Amino acid sequence: MTQLSRLLRATTLIGWAAVADAQDxxxxxxxxxxxxxxxxxxxxxxxxxxxxxxRPVWTFSTGVLGGHEGQPLVVNHTMYVVTPYPNVLYAFDLAKEDYPLKWKYRPAVDPASTGIACCDAVNRGAVYADGKIVYNLLDGHTVAVDATSGKELGKVRVADLKRGETITMAPLVIGNRVIVGPSGGEFGIHGRVDALDLATGRIVWTGRNTGPDSSMLARTGTFKPFYARNAGPDQGQRSWPGDTWKRGGAPVWGWLSYDATLDLLYYGTGNPGPYNADQRVGDNKWTSSVLARRPRDGALVWAYQFTPHDNWDYDANAENILVDLAVGGAMRRVLVHFDKNGFAYTLDRATGEMLVAEPYVTVNWARRVDRATGRPVVDSTKLTGASRGRIERICPSLEGGKSPASPAAYSPKTRLFYLSTVNLCMNWQSTEAAYIPGTPYVGATIPYTPGPGGYLGAFIAWDAATGRKAWEIREKFPLWSGSLATAGDVVFYGTLDGWFKAADARTGKPLWKFKVGSGVVGAPITYTGADGRQYVAVYAGIGGDWALLSGDLVSNDPTDVRPPADFAPDLARYTSQGGMVWVFAR
Amino acid sequence: MGLRTLGLLLVGSVSCQPREEGPPPARGAISYDQHIAAGERTPTGDTLANPSSGSAEAKAMGEKLFAAMNCEGCHGTGATGFAAPSLVDGRWRYGGADAALFHSVFYGRPRGMPAYGGLMDQDAIWQVITYLTSQPIPAVVPTQAWR
Known part of the structure; x- marks a missing residue:
């Protein structure tokens, strides 16, 4: 039975009226x-x-602690949940009462990977295609599992722990290509994306994010960067001293998107390594950038660097959301990206031209982004590096104005973007970093301080056509959850202290909240149940960077006792680690 | 006392002393009787001990090595914990005796601690251990309270 006919049968049973939007x-x-x-x-x-x-109608403990980033999938009335390491895949039968498990898949994952992952042993989820659930294991493998039986169909190694590579990102399937990329911007990796054949698992092409044109798949006649300064051969090599591009980072731990009309895959790259900028003079292309590639052969079509010579760990791994917007009076096919560096960018996604770039949080490392060159106008007093000593009060912090771990949502009804923001600043002291394979390649000490205004986070609505904030809901703690927008004009997000919340998409009026226990760093989803009703699901399970920063959230290890984070000393008063799937309905 | 010095002492006790005088009571020498009559006890050899324990020079060197060998990247500045556990809370996942600490650094540990045995010589490993074990342990009260 096809997906559609099964869905139609399920919805017909209880009447069509509950599913008002037939397009979804x-x-x-x-x-x-x-x-x-x-x-x-x-x-x-x-x-x-x-x-x-x-109200909550169902819960399930994943049995795993650690940051529950990402989101479940719902396909054919089955919910698929990937846990943080050890990356268990659960399949729940949503057509039966109590949602019993159909199966669970427990891959062998090398425990050493938990020490190579920079920022908690997270996983950002799976993708469904052609009867398969495809996702990545922390120790550098991509697996394909039969969506019906749970049987492993294939397991391919695509990253190398010994080189500091792990995988935390959720793959995307475009046609018969599975796109994946490694984490490890703090371990001196050589960033890339791989395209695997969905049927065989064979690596079809590899596109590097730094290095000569040949390895970046930047070909004459195909690679057309919008700005003149980015033309010329081997930009990804010449913007680095010596061979430092080989260990220069540019990981791919965020989200992928695809425009079928333009046939372009979009993904962001992470920070250059090491953090100590003195060791890598130059723009360090294409770190902290967005790259557009052709999925069939990986050819690089354009690239845009949000933070040239990134001095502040402003990874550009955030999602690139593809929408059509009237910008300056003309309809444009745009890509909207909320960068860690604090600017919200609206780019022409066919060419890589920067159309709008405005700060969505407090920003002081740059004054603005120049419209003519697409380059940030940097405040030189905020530049870092071992030779510069301690630089005080840089905003935003390296947690980002928004973390790429917490993807934004867009409603075509309101034409607004909805996102979790972080109001923190940082002090920065760089030191010389030595490259030792499999160990951190960082060279910096970076304490945080609260940003201005007396709050640490806010959920905001953003107009990407004009670069203006429409409304905001201030929160006591930094916000690190993904967003969900719905045609019911309700938006959803979660808080680090463990609340799951709903707000009016048009006004930002808080409408509902429920305490889900552990803090929310996952992304909510919504689906139609077998009974035709609309459900909302979200993970609870604080972690990610908060497992590092607020070490007092850990209660299961008597040999690791830490003080609270000085910028948010109260967090452990309201939450601790956990791992739960929550489902709500009215 | 390092492994190398211990070995020299053992060699010395066997080959250089006149047989009739018996072996001197050198630290590290293995007693035959204790081995035979282990009974319920673990046979007694010597324990691995930090040769630079208490040395201010070793502590200073260890602090530099802790940064230079990228330990800070996981264990945090001042070893107060980050992606990997705190090493200055007086609590040890794999044991806090000198031998256990040496093992942790030399051979690594399964949850991500790299094996530094191939990267640092033994003296350097002991210097890092000296730095860590000489840190003041905060008044570890197993209670965190809020008002």
Whole structure:
């Protein structure tokens, strides 16, 4: 039976009326819902008028601690949940009462990977395609599992722990290509994306993020960067001293998106390594950048660097959301990206031209982004490096104005983007870093301080056509959850102190909240149940950077006792680690 | 006392002393009787001990090595914990005796601690251990309270 007919049968049983938007299939088959990564659902069962009646209807403990980033998938009335290391895959039968497990898949994952992952042993989820659930293991493997039986169909090694590589990102399937990339910007990796054949697991092409044109798949006639300064051969090599590009980072731990009309894959690259900028004079292309490639052969079509010679660990791994917007009076096919560096960018996604770049949080490392050159106008007093000593009060912190771990959502109804933001600044002291394979390649000490205004985070609505904030909800702690936008004009997000919240998409009025226990660093989803009702699901399970920064959230290890984070000393008063799947309905 | 010095002492006790005088009571020498009559006890050899314990020079060197060998990247500045556990809270996942600490650094540990045995010589490993074990342990009260 096809997916559609099964869904139609299920919805027919209880009447069509509950699913008002026939264009939405009520499933969640990709990390960002659609290839454009909008995290928008057309379901309208839950509205601003009735969301106050939302209540939990089902929970499941994953049995795993650690940061539960990412989101479940819902396909054919089955919910798929990937845990942090050891990367268990659960398949719940949503067509049966109590959602019993159909199966669980427990791969062998090298425990050494937990020490190579920079920032907690997280996983950002799976993707469904062609009857397979495809996801990555922390120790550098991509696996394909039969979505019906749970049987392992294939396991391919795509990263090398010995070189400091792990994988935390969620793959995307474009046609018969599975796109994956390694983490390890703190371990001196040589960043890249690999395209695997969905049927065989064979690596079809590898596109490096730094290095000569040949390894970057930047070919004459195909690679057309918008700005003149980016033309010329081997930009990814010449913008580095010596061979430092070989260990210069540019990991791929964020989200992927794809435009079928332009046939372009978009992904962001992470920071250059080491953090000590003195050791890598130059722009360090293409770190902290967005790259556009052709999925079939990997050819690089354009690239844009958000933070040239990144001095502040402002990875550009954030999602690139593809929408059509009227910018300056003309409809444009744009890509919207909320960079860690504090600017929200609206780019022409066919060419890589920067159309709008405005700060969405407090920014002081740059005054603005120049429209003519697409380059940030940097405040030289905020430049870092071992030779510069301690630089005080750089905003935003390296947690980002928004973390790439917490993807934004877009509603075509309101034409607004919704995102979790972090209001922190940092002091920066660089030191010389030595490259030792498999150990951190960083060279910096970076304490945080609260940003201005007396709050540490805010959930905001953003107009990417004009670069203006529409509304905001201030929060006591930094926000690190993904966002969900729905056609019911309700938006959802979670907080680090363990609240799951709903707000009015148009006004930002808080409408509902529920305490889910552990803090939320995952991304909510919504789907149509077998009974035709609309459900909302989210993970609880604080972690990611917060497992590092707020070490007092850990209660299961009597041999690791740490003081609280000085910038948020109260966090452990409200939450601790956990791992739960929550499902809500009204 | 390092492994190398210990070995020299053993060699010395066997080959250089007149047989009729018996072996001198050198530290590290293995007693035959204790081995035979182990009973329920573990046979007694010598324990691995930090030869630079208490040395201010070793502590200073160890602090530099802790940064230079990228230990800070995981264990945090001042070893107060980051991606990997705190090493200055007086608590040890794999044991806090000199031998256990040496093992942790030399051979690594399964949850991600790299084996530094091939990267640092033994004296350097002991210097790092000297630095860590000489840090003041905060008043570890197993209670965290808020008002």
């Amino acid at each position: 299939d009520g499933q969640w088959t990709r990390p960002g819902k659609d290839l454009a990564a909008t995290r928008y659902s057309g379901l309208t069962g839950i509205t601003a008028a009735n969301v106050a009646r939302l």
